[in-house]
Amino acid sequence: MTHRFLVTGAAGFIGSHLSETLIRSGHEVTGVDNFDPFYARDVKERNLAGLRTLPGFRFVEADVARDPMPLDGVEAVIHLAAKAGVRPSLEDPGAYMDANVTATARLIDAVRRAGLTRIVFGSSSSVYGNATPAPFAEDQPAVLPISPYAASKRAGELLAHAFAHLYPLKIICLRFFTVYGPRQRPDLAIHKFTDLIARGRPVQMHGDGSSERDYTYITDCLDGILAALDWTAAAAPGTVETVNLGGGERVRLDRLIALIARALGQDARIEHHPDQPGDVRLTDADLVHAGRVLGFKPRVGIEEGIRKFVDWYEEVHGRQSRASRRAG
Ligand SMILES: NC(=O)c1ccc[n+]([C@@H]2O[C@H](COP(=O)([O-])OP(=O)(O)OC[C@H]3O[C@@H](n4cnc5c(N)ncnc54)[C@H](O)[C@@H]3O)[C@@H](O)[C@H]2O)c1
Structure with missing residues (x-):
């Protein structure tokens, strides 16, 4: 059966992939995005290019924090619009609260007023902070966030709890663990490092390389989101659920850089820098609950995922000789 879904943040990395996947599965999508200047509009327009032909x-250009949402005919909402990124949230915390908290409150309220x-x-995995035992x-409890971004995402989850208590809503909060793949946000480590190594430029490594992340390949993340949508169809009214979506492996930063360099056939030149404030030392998803609630099991390991990411990067940027990269 065909349904129409509202995807907020549809011009972004995850939102554009999700919109395509939903449409390819026979559904319809209303996509909303305000082209937040966190990264270039051109990149987001490219994310949308294929979608606009389907x-x-x-597509509706609108700000979730202040504009009315196009909920006509919509069956369910996937709310991905946000100011993403930990470090920039230290520069402009107020804007993060607006885009991530106020927008979430307004959206959930609009959904329940529309009778959806x-x-x-x-x-985000960032809600776990530095004090949660791994995995x-x-x-x-996840009550000790260490950046405004993490606090804003936890606040979004708490709003979900409040609204599901007050109204017959069915809300599932997915804690994404660093998602990567084609079109990954240019600010994220895998994309940034790939770009630097491909151009023969040094990679700024913060800390001693021993920090670890759980990386989730985009197709695994999409499988989790689709399973979560099914959960919202079956759940009892007034229910909220929280589920980790991770890649199932802890990857050290120095190993990540080595994997990218190997996939590019290059050497990585590393510049050492101190730890970044607001960055957690470790992320590590316990996926037992995700398996139980969503049947979620990641399929793409880090080596395969990095190879796929680098293939995409080289397709977009062209494969240059090492010498011309260094010159460029
Ligand atoms: N990519 C990851 O590794 C990761 C990890 C944890 C959580 N998340 C969360 O997943 C979601 C999607 O992340 P992404 O990596 O695709 O980020 P993204 O920045 O590529 O996409 C987010 C989109 O939301 C839009 N947006 C921002 N504020 C808006 C507003 N007020 N109204 C309308 N649109 C707005 C932006 O323009 C952007 O296109 C975000 O909520 C992010 O916080 C992502």
Whole structure:
């Protein structure tokens, strides 16, 4: 059966992939995005280019924090619009609260006023902070965030709890663990490092390389979101659920850089820098609950995922000789 879904943040990395996947599965999508200047509009327009040609996709340029949402005919909402990124949230915390907290409150309120019930909310592993024992399980308190971004995502989850208590909503908060793949946000480490190594430029490594992240390949993340949408169809009214979506492996920063360099056939030149304030030392998803609630199991390991990412990068940027990269 064909449904129409509202995807907020549809011009972004995850939102554009999700919109395509939904349409290819026979559904229709209304995509909303305000082209937040966190990264270039051109990049987001490229993310949308294929989508705009697909029948069933409708795009509305709007700000979730202040504009009315196009909820006509919508069956469920996947709320991915946000100011993403930990470090920039230290520069402009107020804007993060606006885009991530006020927008989430307004959106959930609009959904319930429209008589809709199903919401998937894109949360983040950053809510676990530095004080949660690994692997991070959803029943840990997650009350000690260490950046405004993390606090804003936890606030979004708490709003979900409040609204599901007040109204017959079915909301699932997905804690994404560093998602990567084609079109990954240019500010994220894998994309940034690939770009630097490909151009023969030094990579700024913060810390001694021993920090670890759980990386999730985009197709695994999409499988988790689709399963979460199914959860919202079946859940009882007034229910909220929180689920980790991770890649199932802890990858050290120095190993990540080595994997990227190997996939590019280059050497990585590393510049050492101190730890970045606001960055957590470790992320590590406990996926037991995700398996139980969503049947979620990541399929793409880090080596395969990095090879796929680098293939995409080289397709977009062209494969240059090492000498011309260094010159460029
Ligand atoms: N990519 C990751 O590794 C990761 C990890 C954890 C959580 N998340 C969360 O997943 C979601 C998607 O992340 P992404 O990597 O695709 O980021 P992204 O920046 O590529 O996409 C987010 C989109 O939201 C839009 N947006 C921002 N504020 C808006 C507003 N007020 N109104 C309308 N649109 C707005 C932006 O223009 C952008 O296109 C975000 O909520 C992010 O916080 C992502």
